[in-house]
Amino acid sequence: MRYLHNIASSGRTQIMPRHRNAVGPAGGMIIIGPTGSGKSSTLDRFGAYIGDYARLHTSLCGLPCYWPQIPFIRMTAAGVYTKKQAARQIATIIGRHLNDSRVISTVERTADYDNHIAKLLNTYLVGFLIVEDIQLLSRMKNEVKWEILSFLIRLQENGIIVICVGTILLQTVLEAHRSETEKLRSLGTIWIRPAGKGNETRNLCIKMWQRQIGEHHVEMPDWLPEETGRFTAGLRRHVPELFVPLFKKMADDKLKKLSRDYFCSLAEVALSHIAPGVVIMNRAYQGKRVDSDELKKFEEYIDCDLYKRNVIHRNEVLNRYLKRRASRSKSVTGST
Structure with missing residues (x-):
């Protein structure tokens, strides 16, 4: 800041250096x-x-x-x-x-x-x-x-x-x-911890419940936050993965009231891909010891597909860039 102040107070145009040792x-x-x-x-x-x-x-x-x-x-x-x-x-x-x-x-x-x-x-x-x-x-x-x-x-x-x-x-x-x-x-x-039991999970469910579709407005049952926490372990990313298909099925079935069995049967199918990891997380919430090997299993259960998709996407972007760069090089060579 002192350097910038000296430039400003000099009263004349200066060519500023393109880099410094540090900016903070x-x-x-x-x-x-x-x-x-x-x-x-x-x-x-x-x-x-x-x-x-x-x-x-x-x-x-x-x-x-x-x-x-x-x-x-x-x-x-x-x-x-x-x-x-x-x-x-x-x-x-x-x-x-x-x-x-x-x-x-x-x-x-x-x-x-x-x-x-x-x-x-x-x-x-x-x-x-x-x-x-x-x-x-x-x-x-x-x-x-x-x-x-x-x-x-x-x-x-x-x-x-x-x-x-x-x-x-x-x-x-x-x-x-x-x-x-x-x-x-x-x-x-x-x-950044998962949504805690109680008000935090309840508020998350209330916000998601406002997105429901269909002819009939179904009241949110009192047991919903508890079951949502049990199937998602408070992992916010997977709450929409549960509620979006739930609302679609409720609209298709023209449901007027949501039962616990109806919700649980759909949740078991919609979140089957993360179920083993959620079991590990729920064990930790109950105060049971979870060792590092189980944490690694949790990551593999939850995140391996996402990691593979990220790597594929990054390679696709890089390949597109390299192709554009190669085509520009050919056009420049051809023009000369």
Whole structure:
């Protein structure tokens, strides 16, 4: 801020440097919670509030300038096995914000990915870097794990605030690399827990109940929050997966009153794919011991399909980009 004040008070136009050593205090934060507890939804709301788009500053204290600013970068650790892949993903997101595909080409011309990405993030005044699905490092070899973690730590040392988001399996990564990951949680840890029993689950059911369709308005039974919690373990992601088919079937059957047997029979079918994981979660809620192996089973039951879909989607996006880049290269070669 002192540097910017000196520029503004000088009273003349200056060419501002494209990067500094830091734009803020180095630090890291961990956001952790079970799969489906609402981590991604929280980030979506946060991004919608801030605005996930780049701003262009054309003046600073009355002086002309041209300085794009990106509020934050949100990437995923799914399918990332090397530092270069992480750097390419960050550069691709920056290029998409700036509508400039040349940004990613700068990654191909360097081997110092730590400093290069730090310069890019500082150049475009990125407030913080969000890394989702960081718990997937627990399934990788120690060398790969350490390469990605050291990359994030180096970014922090260059003044980038890094927010790592992961499921409960992230605990195994943090415990296995406790000394190295202290910096990644220097700003604290935020736990996003499933919807608790009582008022929280009841309020969630009331909001969902307002979305019902059909000729008849069916009153929400008093037992609904209890049964919803039993079938979903309070995992917010799966509440709509239960209520959407419920409302459709109620409308098809022209139901006027919902019975417990009717609800339970549909819930068993609609949420059969997460039932083993929900059993593990409910055991934990009852105060019974749940070891790390069972937590891993929970993640596999709940999240394996989503992880595979994320990797497939990321590869499709990357392949489309590479094809466009290859076609542009051919057109330039042909014109020359």
